[in-house]
Amino acid sequence: MRLFQKWPRIRLPGFHACGLCTATVPTPPLWLTERLALFEELWAAQVKKSTNMAQKEHRTIKISLPGGQKMNALAWSTTPYQLAWQISSTLANTAVAAEVNGELYDLVRPLETDSDVRFLTFESPEGKAVFWHSSTRVLGAAAEQLLGAVLCQGPSTEGGFYHDFFLGKGRSVQGSELPVLEKICQELIAAAHPFRRLEASRDQLLQLFREEYARRGFSEVKTPTLFSTKLWEQSGHWEHYREDMFSLQLPGSDRPPSFPGDHSSGHQAHTTLALKPMNCPAHCLMFAHRPRSWRELPLRLADFGALHRAEASGSLGGLTRLRCFQQDDAHIFCALDQLESEIRDALDFLRAVYAQLGFSFRLALSTRPSGFLGESHLWDHAEQVLHQALEEFGEPWDLRPEDGAFYGPKIDVHLQDALGRPHQCGTIQLDFQLPLRFGLQYKGHKGALERPVLIHRAVLGSVERMLGVLVESCGGKWPLWLSPFQVVVIPVGPEQEEYAREVQQCLQATGLSGDLDADSGLTLSRRVRRAQLAHYNFQFVVGQKEQSKRTVNIRTRDNRRLGERSLTEAVGRLLELQNTRVPNAEEMF
Incomplete structure (x- = not known):
C-alpha cells in the first residue's frame, strides 16, 4: 500500500509545477523562513504584473469547450476555476487542473488569449498525474520541515507518486519517521495552503535556494543527486539499494561527477x-x-x-x-x-x-x-x-x-x-x-x-x-544469467575447506561466478543465512560426506533444499541454465 493512497479524496485547489511549495508547519528553520519571504516578494510582483496586464488590455477573449460550448472571458483576469463555476459547481469541485490550448494550467492561472479549454478531474489519467504531482509537493514540504531534506525530483507515476531527496551521506528515512511525516502532510493539507505557480528567472532561483545549499556545503546551486532516498511503502519493491552495486562521485574521488564506476558486484551485469x-x-x-x-x-x-x-x-x-x-x-x-x-x-x-x-x-x-x-x-x-x-x-x-x-x-x-x-x-x-x-x-x-x-x-x-x-x-534477486552472486561454496568445517576451494575453482574455470565462505567464526547456519541475505542464487554446502563422494549439497537463496548432486552434474546444470538465460534457474535446477 502506498504511503498516501487515501489522498485522492482530498481536493487540492490547483497544480504546482515548479517545486516552490509555500506550505509550512509551525517553527520552520531560518533558511526556509527566508525563502518563503522572498517567495512572497516575487509572488506579489507577479500578481502586480498580471493585474497591470488585465487593466491595460481589458479585452474579451473567446473560450471553446469540449462538445462545442462557447464562453466569453476577460484576458489576464478570468481563470479556469471561474469558468468551471459558471458551468457547474460539481465541475468546480472536482476539477484539479485545466488543459489550455494543449498546455496544463492550474485552476487559478489567468487566461491570456482565445483558448480551447478542457477540464481535468482525478478520473482522467492527466488529472491523476496533476494530483499526484501536487501530492509530491506536500510530501516535499513535510520532508523539508521534519528531516531538513534537500528536494530532488518528485514526479507522479501511474498509480501514485514518490520523492527523491538528499539527507546527507549515509542518511536514510527511518521507519519510525514515516508516521510523523504522514501526520505533517495531513496537517499541511488540512491547513489548505494554496498551490501557487511562480515564474522565476535563474537569478531569482539562485536567491531562493542559495542559502539552503550553501548551508549544506555546495559551492554551486545544483540539485544534488547523490545518496538520494526514495520514500515509498509498497510490498515487494526494493525501496532503495541495499548494497552500493554502483556508485557516483564520492568525497575525495578523482572520478568526475555522474561518471558511473562499477564495483565488482556490478561488473557482471554491466558486461552481460x-x-x-x-x-x-x-x-x-x-x-x-x-x-x-x-x-x-x-x-x-x-x-x-x-x-x-x-x-x-x-x-x-x-x-x-x-x-x-x-x-x-x-x-x-x-x-x-x-x-x-x-x-x-x-x-x-x-x-x-x-x-x-x-x-x-x-x-x-x-x-x-x-x-x-x-x-x-x-x-x-x-x-x-x-x-x-x-x-x-x-x-x-x-x-x-x-x-x-x-x-x-x-x-x-x-x-x-x-x-x-x-x-x-x-x-x-x-x-x-x-x-x-x-x-x-x-x-x-x-x-x-x-x-x-x-x-x-x-x-x-x-x-x-x-x-x-x-x-x-x-530487488537484488538477479536471474542466474545476470547475477553477480551466482554460487557461494560453504564448507561445514575447516577439514572441508580444501575441497570447497576445489569446487570454487571448478565453477570459476567454466566462467561461473563462485565465491567461498569459510569463515570459521560463524556457524554453518549463520553462513547459509548470510548467503541468502546476499541473494546468492545457489549455495553449495560441502561436508565430510560430500568431500568423500565429490558431491555438493545444493540450496537456493529462498532456502529451497535441492539435495546432493555430483560436482560435475551440478556445474553442468548451472552452465545450461545460464546459457539458456532462464529467469527462474532456482526452480528449474
Missing part, C-alpha cells in the same frame, strides 16, 4: 548487457571510405564506446541519467525498399531482448515536426513504413504527431521500473540527413548512384539506465 554501443559519424565515415554497391546493403555496423552528454546537474539521477554512459546505438545503412524488413527485424529483436529481461513495454511513433528537413515524399514513405510495421508488430503503441527529430521519424520504447516510473530506453530512428551531410552513396541495380537511408537502433538505450531499472525490478 553491453550490446555494442555506436558512434554515428564514425560509421558514416566507415561507409564512405570506399565505393559501395547495392549488394552490400543492408550494411549493419556496431562498436563499443562511452558517450558524453552535457546534462544539467538538476536533471541527473542515479544510473538513470548520467553525463557519461554507454548506448547500444547500432547503425543500419539500407536502401529505401529494404526499410520495411529492417524495421520489422529491429522490432523483433527489441521484443526478444525485453522478454529476456522480463519487461513489458509500450511504443510511440513520432512523426515529422514543423521544422523538418528533407523531402516530404521521403517522410511520407518512412512514416507509412513505421506505421505499418507497428500495426503488424501487434504491441500497444501511441501516435505522437510532430514529435519526431528534424532528420526523420522515430519509434521510441518506454518501460516502467518497479516504482511505476516511466523510462524512455530503446529507439528506432530513421535519418535522411546524415547520409546527405556525409555524401553517402552506393551504386544501385541499374548502375546509378543512390543515397542510403540510415536507421539508428538502440534496444537498451543507455546501458546504465537499463541497469538502474533492472536493479529496482529485481
Whole structure:
C-alpha cells in the first residue's frame, strides 16, 4: 500500500509545477523562513504584473469547450476555476487542473488569449498525474520541515507518486519517521495552503535556494543527486539499494561527477548487457571510405564506446541519467525498399531482448515536426513504413504527431521500473540527413548512384539506465544469467575447506561466478543465512560426506533444499541454465 493512497479524496485547489511549495508547519528553520519571504516578494510582483496586464488590455477573449460550448472571458483576469463555476459547481469541485490550448494550467492561472479549454478531474489519467504531482509537493514540504531534506525530483507515476531527496551521506528515512511525516502532510493539507505557480528567472532561483545549499556545503546551486532516498511503502519493491552495486562521485574521488564506476558486484551485469554501443559519424565515415554497391546493403555496423552528454546537474539521477554512459546505438545503412524488413527485424529483436529481461513495454511513433528537413515524399514513405510495421508488430503503441527529430521519424520504447516510473530506453530512428551531410552513396541495380537511408537502433538505450531499472525490478534477486552472486561454496568445517576451494575453482574455470565462505567464526547456519541475505542464487554446502563422494549439497537463496548432486552434474546444470538465460534457474535446477 502506498504511503498516501487515501489522498485522492482530498481536493487540492490547483497544480504546482515548479517545486516552490509555500506550505509550512509551525517553527520552520531560518533558511526556509527566508525563502518563503522572498517567495512572497516575487509572488506579489507577479500578481502586480498580471493585474497591470488585465487593466491595460481589458479585452474579451473567446473560450471553446469540449462538445462545442462557447464562453466569453476577460484576458489576464478570468481563470479556469471561474469558468468551471459558471458551468457547474460539481465541475468546480472536482476539477484539479485545466488543459489550455494543449498546455496544463492550474485552476487559478489567468487566461491570456482565445483558448480551447478542457477540464481535468482525478478520473482522467492527466488529472491523476496533476494530483499526484501536487501530492509530491506536500510530501516535499513535510520532508523539508521534519528531516531538513534537500528536494530532488518528485514526479507522479501511474498509480501514485514518490520523492527523491538528499539527507546527507549515509542518511536514510527511518521507519519510525514515516508516521510523523504522514501526520505533517495531513496537517499541511488540512491547513489548505494554496498551490501557487511562480515564474522565476535563474537569478531569482539562485536567491531562493542559495542559502539552503550553501548551508549544506555546495559551492554551486545544483540539485544534488547523490545518496538520494526514495520514500515509498509498497510490498515487494526494493525501496532503495541495499548494497552500493554502483556508485557516483564520492568525497575525495578523482572520478568526475555522474561518471558511473562499477564495483565488482556490478561488473557482471554491466558486461552481460553491453550490446555494442555506436558512434554515428564514425560509421558514416566507415561507409564512405570506399565505393559501395547495392549488394552490400543492408550494411549493419556496431562498436563499443562511452558517450558524453552535457546534462544539467538538476536533471541527473542515479544510473538513470548520467553525463557519461554507454548506448547500444547500432547503425543500419539500407536502401529505401529494404526499410520495411529492417524495421520489422529491429522490432523483433527489441521484443526478444525485453522478454529476456522480463519487461513489458509500450511504443510511440513520432512523426515529422514543423521544422523538418528533407523531402516530404521521403517522410511520407518512412512514416507509412513505421506505421505499418507497428500495426503488424501487434504491441500497444501511441501516435505522437510532430514529435519526431528534424532528420526523420522515430519509434521510441518506454518501460516502467518497479516504482511505476516511466523510462524512455530503446529507439528506432530513421535519418535522411546524415547520409546527405556525409555524401553517402552506393551504386544501385541499374548502375546509378543512390543515397542510403540510415536507421539508428538502440534496444537498451543507455546501458546504465537499463541497469538502474533492472536493479529496482529485481530487488537484488538477479536471474542466474545476470547475477553477480551466482554460487557461494560453504564448507561445514575447516577439514572441508580444501575441497570447497576445489569446487570454487571448478565453477570459476567454466566462467561461473563462485565465491567461498569459510569463515570459521560463524556457524554453518549463520553462513547459509548470510548467503541468502546476499541473494546468492545457489549455495553449495560441502561436508565430510560430500568431500568423500565429490558431491555438493545444493540450496537456493529462498532456502529451497535441492539435495546432493555430483560436482560435475551440478556445474553442468548451472552452465545450461545460464546459457539458456532462464529467469527462474532456482526452480528449474
